[in-house]
Amino acid sequence: MSKERNLNIEVNPISNTAITTLIMLANARYESAVAILEQMGVEKEKVFRGVDPKDMVNRPSDIVRELRYVALNRTIEESGFNVLMDLPCGYTPKVFDFTKKGMQYIGCDLPAVINDFSPIIASMTDDEQKKMIDFQVVDVTNYESMKAAADRAKGPVCIATEGLTVYLTPEETRQLCVNIRRILSEKGGCWLNADVETLEYYMAVFKAVAGDRAMELLRAARKGFSGQSDTDLHKNHENVVKSSTGKMNVDYGKIEALYRSRGLLVEKVPYYREDFTLQSFGFMSDEEIEKLKENIKHVNIWKITPDPDFKEEYTDTADESGKAVDQELPFEVKSSLHDGVFRVSIQGRMDTITAPELLKQFQEAQNGITDIHVDVSKMAYVSSAGLRVFLIMYKSLKDKDKFVMTGVNAAVREIIETTGFEEFFLR
């Protein structure tokens, strides 16, 4: 693995989850998914784990991914837009599905994925197809990167999301909403988010296959996925509510209110269609298929558009001395090492795209560091990727009290507190 790729993955290990859907689609016998895996050098035999009807963990998990993939693709097609912004694209074959239908395709993802995936697709496409395809490095919390991707579009865009928002902190989700609104207001189009009702589509499949044991088996499946990323590090449960019977539910009203507060309107588009079909039906009993069709009638993809009547309110983020931090400052890391003290000052936005630079400078200086002083007075924003790098630095110290962060402005303080990192950085 190259050094750059290592740094990228270390600041945001969520990139490790990117290949899961591809493998599951290959298992459901999608030729294009198999072809991508082969191009990546993965042997067919290693991918096909075979389908065991009694396997109540892997089999429904495969069905879940195909269900989401098919439902979202269908809704993208029905949206009627000619440009698909696949956010995040991971390694799925959407690029082939939609260019075949004459749509322009813009695949967006973190650097670790784009640097890997775009050459693979380039090697599988001819000159005519290449004219319809773009890949862009995007961190959804970074507006400039999203705008650069959207600027490739030759018209209004359909932004499609599957498998992203579950990994974002509440603050990152808010930032994503603000960015989506700005992009859609400028370009026109819509945002299709298949993630909001994740619990519902998982339950629809697990109930169809496992009946009353659905919840227990779903937990087992989720355990299998954990470890691919470190989202448990932050608190990502602000929309989960416990009912009087102790059952966990998602508060969809609260999520919709968040979107509305960021100037976004929600329309719910059901997964179900009369002619709905999956390749996985080939591995399911008639009874399971009927139950699944029934169960998905109440599951929706959220179609989101800007509210034309929304009035934007700007709030300055004041620093400790009361001055606002300039959001447009370019990213910069300055560091020095003297007598074991690693001093670093950060300017601008620390996110998945910029944070590898800090990690690089820290790793280059690492030997003999006893104290770390971080000045964040000019840091406009920090995403979980940036916090992860701070945590790596913090953990490297023998005496944790020797980690000192200064100049924390109100916005950054709120992010650190809501993500649960205050015990490390704000002592």
Ligand SMILES: C[S@@+](CC[C@H](N)C(=O)[O-])C[C@H]1O[C@@H](n2cnc3c(N)ncnc32)[C@H](O)[C@@H]1O
């Ligand atoms: C589970 S994968 C889903 C990918 C693809 N949509 C699919 O269904 O296979 C999660 C993806 O989110 C990407 N991701 C995570 N955080 C991101 C961020 N802040 N900005 C852009 N992409 C991000 C990861 O790199 C990864 O490709």
